[in-house]
Amino acid sequence: MMGQEFAAETVYVVDDDALIRIALTRLLEAEAYRVECYADAESFLKFHSAGAPGCVILDVEMPGMNGCDVHQALLEGDMKRQVIFLTGHGTIPLSVSAIKSGAVDFLTKPVAADQLLDTVQVALERDRLSRKDTKFRSSFQMRLEKLTTRECQVLLHVMEGKMNKQIAADLGVTLKTIKVHRGRAMHKMQANSVADLVRDWTLFSAG
Template identity: 40%
Template sequence: MEITPVPVVYIIDDDEPVRDGLSRLLRSIGLHTEIFATPDEFLAFQRPNRPSCLVLDVRLPGKSGLVLQQEFAQLGLRMPIVFMTGYGNIEMSVKAMKAGATDFLAKPFHDQDMLDAVTAALARDSKRLAAEQSLAPLRDAYTRLSERERQVLGHILSGLLNKQIACKMNLSEVTIKIHRRKIMSKMGARSVAELVLMATSIGIGPIR
């Protein structure tokens, strides 16, 4: 999917004046914003594939922003998060940063601090999306492997020899060699070392 170049900033805060004021601030430098009163509204929104970040209030009715950060990660939402809070402390900010937040701003914050934080978050997400896009052909190649070929690849990544793989899969060594050649061809790998690097780059690991 082609990445839309215009970045967007999502804002979740149950305080309407805060939401609106922050949206105006970010729009003043040409950013597109989408505002939400609740996390459920945000999750229901159809998010385009473009550089983005989330400005999230730590204290929301029902759940804390830190809990939401964990839930969003479990849902596969990897956009950078800029936290804002009127009740922050060092322990909370450290926890948020360790979990992947890009910044943690205490209310009331300076406008420039928020602009700097959002700009840095968007730059980080742009790099992430570009890296993912560059790996798309490799992911497509992996999807073209048959189930048996994926099993063989998993054993290759475990460092097993052809005869060892054949024994584990109850196949002949000749059959394993054929599968191995097909895997190398479909993935476009010129060596086993290159195949391992390709698989690792798209999150494919050895069979445990």
């Protein structure tokens, strides 16, 4: 069952088959998921809440835009929506292509309830981690932008493991000045220690 903290998460179902939409909605709502259904890709792209947490169960073969087109549109729009493909006409090359493009899974109709629910859990967990990472990067970037050029220089030396005296000599300023810049920079970066700063910098740079 879903936890209370994830009440805002939505599982979007995009399928032109009304019976499939009804069956998936009943299954997901029985597990306390919030569900929104769309009969075609265009309606989903136009009306779904792009910034809302959740995932999408996406039919591959639909009139108009197909599921692969939708996934590509999401990727091109820089929207990290977690996608679960569901199809009655799957092929190995198509499934491999979908996974390589970042889809969570490529399921074939009729899909077992347990398999679908397990995949939804994986997709939602990926979404949580992705949003957490995005929030961290945005926050870290804002902190970086508060640094002066000198403070940034000092922090780079600090992360190399240099002592204040060595940094002062390298930058040609007094030891007192380095201590002031270092203190202000650590405060702006909300780092309690050099280890915290190095960890956050590494995580930020990894992206």
